[in-house]
Amino acid sequence: MPAVMTCKVIVVTNCTNRKRVGEDAVTLASADMGGSLSSVAARWGKAIRKVRPSRQAQDIYVGRGFSEARQVTATLGGTLHIISAGLGVVGGADPIPSYDLTVADGANSLKPLLAKLGKGPNDWWKALTTEFGQQRSVRALLENNADTLALFALPGSYIALIADDLASLTPQQLNRVRIITSDHGRALVPEHARHVALPxxxxxxxxxxAGTRTDFPQRALRHFIDVLSGHRLSIDDARASVSEAHARTKEAGYSGQGTQN
Known part of the structure; x- marks a missing residue:
């Protein structure tokens, strides 16, 4: 199969509900979440800037999904980047402050706030990257890593968060992107980018x-690299290889319930 010629690979995964946070962690309550979304983002940014960075981003997030993404990054000799609901796009080695915020279900979730304001996760991402600067956007990540293949392993909730950012990518940038998510997540990928979402x-x-729904994208990423050497494949060959691997599993008799994250 034809190889994709790249100088390096970057892995992009999501922040997690499970974090190593200190007593001074910024939360929804401490940042005062009333008012418009832009005013919330401004107060959130102000609260974040008051807290000194505590450790590297890659040392704050925990859980199997994040560990799988770190393992793939190490296997490929690449760099890790995180889609953070509280900070935007951050590098794994970037020192970041202690915070607790997510677009997934659970404590300190943005969902109640967004529902109250009649907004979506993509609206929060726009307000967040406006507050912290466009250098925290997905598009800037691709622009700053022009010679890379970018492997995105994200659940549906984080696909929804960055959907408008993905929609802004040029065809040339999308050629260097592979999106690994669930069936549910794939439906949330902007239409013009859906061809780079693997099946x-x-x-x-x-x-x-096998594993849990919450770590599905990162487990699929491991499979894509460890079993299929997918980072060496064109997008058409990558899609075909994933479909063929699933067909072999079906022939072996697996019948599943579906992944919705």
Whole structure:
């Protein structure tokens, strides 16, 4: 199969509900979440800037999904980047302050605030990157890593968060992107970027990469690299290889319930 010629690979994953946070962690309550979304983002930014960076981003997030993304990054000799609901795009080695905020379900979730304001996760991302600067956007990440293949392993909630950012990518930038998510997440990818979203589905659970719904994208990423050497494939060959791998699993008799994250 034709190879994709790249100088390096970057791995992009999501922040997690599980974090190593200190007593001074910025939360929704401490940042005062009343008013318009832009005013919330401004107060959030002010609260974040008051807290000194505590450790590297890659040492704050915990859980299997994040560990899988770190392992793939190490395997490929690449760099890790995180889509953070509280900070924008950050590098794994970037020192960041202690905070607790997510677009997923759970404590300190943005969902109640967004529902109250009649806004979506993409609206928060726009307000957040306006507050912290466009250098924290997905597009800036691609522009600053012009010679890379970017592997995005994200659940649907984080695809929804950066959907407008993905929609802003040029065809040339999208050629260097692979999006690994669930069936649900793939439906949230902007239409013009959907061809770079790989067809992973619940049949992954019939392989040695089985796990929970919350870590599905990162487990699929491991499969893509460890089993398929997908970073060496063109997008058409990558999609075909994933489909063929799933077909072999189906032939082996797996019947799953589906992944919705």
């Amino acid at each position: 992973y589905d619940e049949r992954l659970e019939g392989s040695s990469y």
